[in-house]
Amino acid sequence: MSRRSEITNDTEASTNNQQTGTTGVSRRAYLAGAGAATMFATAGCAGSSGGTPTINIITWNDFAQDPVLESVEENVDATVEITSSTSSTEMFQQMNQSADFDIAVPNNNLVPRFLNAELIEPVNTDAVGNYGDIYQKFRDFVGEQFTQDGNAYGVPIRWGWYGYAYDTREVPDHEPSYNIMFEDDYVDTDLDGEVIMYDEAAKTMPVAALYLAAAEDDPSYREALTENDRMTFTEDQIQTMRDLLIDQKPSLQGYISSDTTFIQQFQQGNFLVGHSGRNEVIRLRENQGADWVEFVVPQEGAMAWYETAVVSQESDNPETAWEVVNEYIAPGTGAELARQGKSPSCNPNVADELEESEAELYGRIDPERFEQFIPFKDIDPDVQEPYNAAWEEVKA
Amino acid sequence: MAAPDRDETLRAALVSGLSRRRTSLGVTAGPGAIWIVLLLIAPLAFMTAVSFASIDNVTFNIIWEPTVNNYRDLVVGGTTEYSLGPLVYTATAFEKAVLLSYSIATVATVLCLTFAFPLAYVMARLDDRAFKIVIYLVLLPFFTMYLVRAYSWRLMFGQSGVLNQVLGAVGIGPIGAFEFGIPAVIVGLTHAYFPYMLITLYASLDGLDFSLIEAARDLGASRVDVIRDHIIPLTLPGIVGGSLFVFVPSVGAFITPQILGQGKVQMIGILIEQRAIGEATNAATASAASMAVVVSIVVAMFLVFRYVDLDELGGV
Amino acid sequence: MATETGEPAEQTGKEYADQFRNHQRIEQLLGNGLYAFAALMLVFLWLPLLIIVFLSFAQSPNLLPFDGLTLSNYQGIAGEPGLRSSVVSSFSIATFSAIIATTLGVLASFALTRYQFPFREVYRTFGIIPMIVPGVILGVGLRFYFLTVGINPSFLATVLTHSLYGLPFVLLIVSARLYTFDESLEEAARDLGADPLTTFRDVTFPVIAPAIGAGFLFAWVRSFEDYIRALFVSGINTDPLTQWMFGKITKASAENLNVLNAVSTLVVLAIAVALAIAMNYGNVTGYVAGTRDDADEE
Incomplete structure (x- = not known):
């Protein structure tokens, strides 16, 4: 909590007052004012050499860990205040409701929403010098999903993918495929009541789509995931996916959304096959020594996430904010972040700072493997209602 | 100054x-x-x-154009078919959630009533010293955080929970009924609201004149007769009130199904929470679902208060 | 059940005696059964709590295999990030909201018991509804409403929500006390020339003070233990104890459960002590349930 007491800077205090004073003013009108305040703030900082701006960030808990915070504050002249959040939607709502945050780090699928609501500003490429080092694939994703008038609006930080994990003591070697979740004779083990799915539509509906694309030999399910900046399923496809998941439900052990619950229950032997993120399994192997867990990428493909830093239009210190963002993909701080979340950085150079054993688990990846991965996306607003309803039906 | x-x-x-x-x-x-x-x-x-409004999909802002779509979607477009003879009804997720919530709440209420009545009866007949000890034992769980009590059952249930571990140790093996799911939710709710029922019942039994019962027994009335003709009519307000205190919060339960349901028990509270702040955030559909629950509860209370006065429900 | 009436008249005394003894035995068995069942119910109430207490001293959060006892779970509490601030946050929310609820509830109780006015019954019903509305609905309704009138989910929003939630508990307990209060005492005081404020201070308040205290405690406890209403209105910067605990439950790693078991045990212990003290000093049972040992009070 000593961090809080460090924020005693006259410039900062005065801009903060301005900020709270304008809560009644409409958002539009306020933007102009914030712009002026920003000019004032940066000018003030440049003038007084001791001025350390405070950057407020709403993001995942990993960013709030001391090694990460210290590494950032060592390299950037800023005081970083982290508000932990557990969901990208929450980050959106917070930034939408108040002007308190300079940076948010939602998952990539939420970034278009920030962009459409005109909450964020384009990447300051001068301040984010490491941007050029990240994998080409992620720069392509940025181009497809949130670039407007040639300006990118977010910086990929870390990434990971969802496949499934299984207990090798009970489940024999097999060709990795989503069939294992939907077909009871796919492997020679009785998996009735032994399968866990992710308790979230955004994670589980794409699994149904990838399974159907292969099982029904209908590439349109896959194209709905890959071809546009949103998931563009038709209502018929959504219904088929829903029916598939409803049929699957009686043979499930349940739905789990939290990583730690997944790890705990997997270890206790509550289930044998679990739809999960890769970092959960690394945690399980690394911390609990569970060498009986195997994590695989199904042949149908895997959904990948990459968290993306965005900077608020209303930030008082956008330049410093982008410098902080840049630090998150710098080799040193990037390595700390990767360690905290057991997830690789989007900048391959970060791997140089990791121990060899760490780099094996969350270091570099051969760019060719990216072909297996499909980024998570938001649902197309046109079919959002049937999509939400379908998931409610699945869970009902 | x-x-x-x-x-x-x-x-x-x-x-x-x-x-x-x-x-x-x-x-x-x-x-x-x-x-x-x-x-x-x-x-x-x-x-x-x-x-009666709708929500912008992108910004979450409210669009004030009157529509009944939110209500229509609660009851139209379901997938689960129920048939009763020639009648076939297709239920939506909302209707299933309501049905599930009401069923679970009914079972929990009946269990509370059955379990609490004998204890309340005994308590009403204890001497002061014994009573003080028992009421202390009852009030302590009652005042303990709801969350702690729900959590305590999370430790008990599950394939590797305390119950199945103990059963496994004595060789009976893990039992499916002790895994997370509807039975666990029912037990959790019964435990959570048991003290409400008990205290309300006790309040009405405490006023009971036991010499009347003794007299009836002396005159040769059987136990069943005494219970039916004397005890139940005299404690009816307590029974109705206690049931209300168990039933209504059970219908709207959130913590218990969330902690004990393993994602498979979608009661109405969970459905509303998902619509209000979850993945499918939509203030309009969340409000419509909430209103439907409010109306059903108001109707239930209206029926109850035709028979009992609010004053008789005790101080809980 | 066997009944003695209508038995044939030629039965011998011995048969009567046998029958009486049988009847006695059945009575006793039923009586014992009743007590056994009651005891079983107490076990049902207590078993899960006792298991938490036990596990809080265990090395592993699983009952079996049992790895031995330890106090390290309690030592772990001190270094737990966020725990101290959530306890502070829960205490402040509960205290502020209980003060508001008590003030409003006591005033409203006077209105209900001392005055006839239009819509009195409506007033009373609405005063009790916040206690009955399911938490999800109260929370969701207030969240949308607060957001629209410009109150973001926050400490303030939680205090407002809990002050409404606590109101019925104060209202029920204090108005019940005022109903049984002998108004002629007040009249006598006024006849002797005391003004309304003096009458209240010297006559009314001493009698209803325990009820006010009980109402305050109820409102406080309800706020302190509430999770669901706070979930919707507390926002991410306010983290009451219940939310901290819920986070530990859903992120159920072994370390988390160990700490959680210890914290839960401390909660149970704190309540046990508070309740024992309260029961020693006041008629807790009376406020919770009925009127037993009401005479203790005055």
């Missing part, structure tokens, strides 16, 4: 003010009324209004 005489004037004004019936009514009833209007009636009215 007011001078003494100013204090006196103020006091005199206050006294004369309070002596006027109108002013004192305003002072006593007013603040509560303001709170109720601003924090209970206005939000419910707002919720009603939002339930």
Whole structure:
């Protein structure tokens, strides 16, 4: 909590007052004012050499860990205040409701929403010098999903993918495929009541789509995931996916959304096959020594996430904010972040700072493997209602 | 720093003010009324209004164009077929959630009533010393955080929970009924609201004249007769009140199904939470689902209060 | 059940005696059964709590295999990030909201018991509804409403919500006390020349003070233990104890459960002590349930 007491800077205090004073003013009108305040703030900082701006960030808990915070504050002249959040939607709502945050780090699928609501500003490429080092694939994703008038609006930080994990003591070697979740004779083990799915539509509906694309030999399910900046399923496809998941439900052990619950229950032997993120399994192997867990990428493909830093239009210190963002993909701080979340950085150079054993688990990846991965996306607003309803039906 | 005489004037004004019936009514009833209007009636009215509006998919802003779509979607477009003879009904997720919630709440209420009645009866007949000990044992769980009690059952249930571990150790092996799911939710709710039922029942049994019962037994009435003809009619307000205190919160339960359901028990509270702040955030559909629950509860209470007076429900 | 009436008249005394003894035995068995069942119910109430207490001293959060006892779970509490601030946050929310609820509730109780006014019954019903409305609905309704009138989910929003939630508990307990209060005492005081304020201070308040205290405690406890209403209105910067605990439950790693078991045990212990003290000093049972040992009070 000593961090809080460090924020005693006259410039900062005065801009903060301005900020709270304008809560009644409409958002539009306020933007102009914030712009002026920003000019004032940066000018003030440049003038007084001791001025350390405070950057407020709403993001995942990993960013709030001391090694990460210290590494950032060592390299950037800023005081970083982290508000932990557990969901990208929450980050959106917070930034939408108040002007308190300079940076948010939602998952990539939420970034278009920030962009459409005109909450964020384009990447300051001068301040984010490491941007050029990240994998080409992620720069392509940025181009497809949130670039407007040639300006990118977010910086990929870390990434990971969802496949499934299984207990090798009970489940024999097999060709990795989503069939294992939907077909009871796919492997020679009785998996009735032994399968866990992710308790979230955004994670589980794409699994149904990838399974159907292969099982029904209908590439349109896959194209709905890959071809546009949103998931563009038709209502018929959504219904088929829903029916598939409803049929699957009686043979499930349940739905789990939290990583730690997944790890705990997997270890206790509550289930044998679990739809999960890769970092959960690394945690399980690394911390609990569970060498009986195997994590695989199904042949149908895997959904990948990459968290993306965005900077608020209303930030008082956008330049410093982008410098902080840049630090998150710098080799040193990037390595700390990767360690905290057991997830690789989007900048391959970060791997140089990791121990060899760490780099094996969350270091570099051969760019060719990216072909297996499909980024998570938001649902197309046109079919959002049937999509939400379908998931409610699945869970009902 | 007011001078003494100013204090006196103020006091005199206050006294004369309070002596006027109108002013004192305003002072006593007013603040509560303001709170109720601003924090209970206005939000419910707002919720009603939002339930007839729609939400922008991108910004989450409310679009104020009257529509009944949110309500229509609660009941139209379901997938689960129920058939009763020639009648076939297709239920939506919402209808299934309501049905599930009402069924679970009914079972929990009946269990509470069956379990609590004998204990309440015993308590009413204990001498003061024993009573104090028992009431302490009952009140302690009652005052313990709801969350702690729900959590305690999370440790008990599950394939590797305490119950199955103990069963496994004595060789009976893990039992499916002790895994997370509907049975676990029912047990959790019964445990959570058991003290409400018990205390309400006790309040009505405490007023019971046991010499009447002794007399009836002496006159040869059987136990069943005594229970049917004397005890139940005399404690009916307690039974109805206690049932209400168990049933209503069970219908709207969130923590218990969330912690004990392993994602498979979608009660109405979970459905509303998902719509309000979850993945499918939509204030309008969340409001519509909430309103439907409010209406069903109001109807239930209306029926109940035709038979019992609010005063008789005890101080819980 | 066997009944003695209508038995044939030619039965011998011995048969009567046998029958009486049988009847006695059945009575006793039923009586014992009743007590056994009651005891079983107490076990049902207590078993899960006792298991938490036990596990809070265990090395592993699983009952089996049992790895031995330890106090390290309690030592772990001190270094737990966020725990101290959530306890502070829960205490402040509960205290502020209980003060508001008590003030409003006591005033409203006077209105209800001392004055006839239009819509009195409506007033009373609405005063009790916040206690009955399911938490999800109260929380969701207030969240949308607060957001629209410009109150973001926050400490303030939680205090307002809980002050409404606590109101019925104060209202029920204090108005019940005022109903049984002998108004002629007040009249006598006024006849002797005391003004309304003096009458209240010297006559009314001492009698209803325990009820006010009980109402305050109820409102406080309800706020302190509430999770669901706070979930919707507390926002991410306010983290009451219940939310901290819920986070530990859903992120159920072994370390988390160990700490959680210890914290839960401390909660149970704190309540046990508070309740024992309260029961020693006041008629807790009376406020919770009925009127037993009401005479203790005055």
